[in-house]
Amino acid sequence: MRKRFVIAIDGPGASGKSTTAKLLAKKMKYIYIDTGAMYRACGLCSLENNIDLKDIKALEKMLDNMEIQIKYSQTGNQIFLNGKDISSRIREADITKLSSEIAVIDIVRKKMVELQRQIGKDGGVIMDGRDIGTVVFPNADFKFFMIADVETRALRRWKEAKDKGEKISLNDIEKELVWRDRNDSTRDIAPLKQAEDAIAVDTSDMTIQEQVDFILNVIKKGKRRKIYSFICITLYFFMRVVWRLEIIHKERLESIENCIIAANHISAFDPLFIGAIIPGEIYYLAKAELFKNKLLEKLLKHVNVIPVKRGRIDKGAIRVVNEVLQKGHSIMIFPEGTRKATSVKAGIGKFALQLQKDIRPIFIKNSTDFWKCFSGKRRLQIIIAEKIKAESFSQLEDTKENYRNLASNVMKKILELENEC
Numbered sequence: 001m002r003k004r005f006v007i008a009i010d011g012p013g014a015s016g017k018s019t020t021a022k023l024l025a026k027k028m029k030y031i032y033i034d035t036g037a038m039y040r041a042c043g044l045c046s047l048e049n050n051i052d053l054k055d056i057k058a059l060e061k062m063l064d065n066m067e068i069q070i071k072y073s074q075t076g077n078q079i080f081l082n083g084k085d086i087s088s089r090i091r092e093a094d095i096t097k098l099s100s101e102i103a104v105i106d107i108v109r110k111k112m113v114e115l116q117r118q119i120g121k122d123g124g125v126i127m128d129g130r131d132i133g134t135v136v137f138p139n140a141d142f143k144f145f146m147i148a149d150v151e152t153r154a155l156r157r158w159k160e161a162k163d164k165g166e167k168i169s170l171n172d173i174e175k176e177l178v179w180r181d182r183n184d185s186t187r188d189i190a191p192l193k194q195a196e197d198a199i200a201v202d203t204s205d206m207t208i209q210e211q212v213d214f215i216l217n218v219i220k221k222g223k224r225r226k227i228y229s230f231i232c233i234t235l236y237f238f239m240r241v242v243w244r245l246e247i248i249h250k251e252r253l254e255s256i257e258n259c260i261i262a263a264n265h266i267s268a269f270d271p272l273f274i275g276a277i278i279p280g281e282i283y284y285l286a287k288a289e290l291f292k293n294k295l296l297e298k299l300l301k302h303v304n305v306i307p308v309k310r311g312r313i314d315k316g317a318i319r320v321v322n323e324v325l326q327k328g329h330s331i332m333i334f335p336e337g338t339r340k341a342t343s344v345k346a347g348i349g350k351f352a353l354q355l356q357k358d359i360r361p362i363f364i365k366n367s368t369d370f371w372k373c374f375s376g377k378r379r380l381q382i383i384i385a386e387k388i389k390a391e392s393f394s395q396l397e398d399t400k401e402n403y404r405n406l407a408s409n410v411m412k413k414i415l416e417l418e419n420e421c
Ligand code: DC
Pocket: 013, 014, 035, 036, 037, 039, 040, 096, 099, 100, 103, 128, 129, 130, 131, 132, 180, 184
């Protein structure tokens, strides 16, 4: 699993890409790469060498002899063309237009994409442009597509120009943006468009801080998800090879979503074993004491464990479970509460009745018999039942007795599964 990500931020001019990307890079200690600056450098080079953009041979020669150097830091890029700092010059209006014109040319794009891939190959990079998520890094770890209405974008550019003492009308800026949007998005090669798996961020009514926070939040969640699936894949491998896992009614796994998963509990590994075979993420409940150990706390949070205080009603945990189920995730609950329990707790009945969620009973067998499984005498077996549909208990009143009865019925169904082994 790669630790340092490639983050692609695409979008039209003045949509907030570069400001956001720079701040993100600073926060994440990543390198920020402004790919637009590279096309601007190509535009400037063609202008300085009087090259007709239709003259492909001359362009080829220019690209071969041209040396673009980027001094990248988390706060911005300084760009050099054949050793000369051109960072300010490339922001001028003539180069802005020229950069969009030269960016439609195949050989120019090939050269720039190669350079960009080289810079980003080891990760730890936030790259902004038009085609980063679609062409340069189609497998980027995170992709964002920033948009904003043209009036807002024009106003942003106008304010920037005003601050720099440049005299340009708002109307002219808007016209230039509209022209560039069209030119960048209608070209044949690598047009400006949202990658299918990119997250669109409309920045029209967002502050810069909100843009940064939004993206950071997505990255944080995605990072946790990546760790979760890495753990599940590794564990699944061990379960197959070492525990000689057998899943009975595997086809039923496909329909496990937004439900309460109820299982028997004989070994400390049970939650992990069940979590590893279920497609997608599920949430768990575990005693709050486990979270006292800082290292364990970190790990448990990565695998979606919700701490529950035992011996009293933990309203905080109930609220989190409600949220998790309402967001469409599944949660695993052991009707017996703990491994050493002798009676069924009413909790699962309460959640299912109050939230009207389907219940999926699962029976796990031999998870305490590591050596017998390992030596080939037994197998770790997990049996998946048909779901208990919420309709079947939707008429029940919301009473403690009904919670208890429902919980007992679920436990009965779980134990009946043993006959299917
Ligand atoms: O992001 P910018 O405004 O500095 O970009 C200038 C031009 O460069 C833009 O109009 C289109 C082109 N460009 C591109 O084609 N592909 C990129 N990845 C980045 C910019």
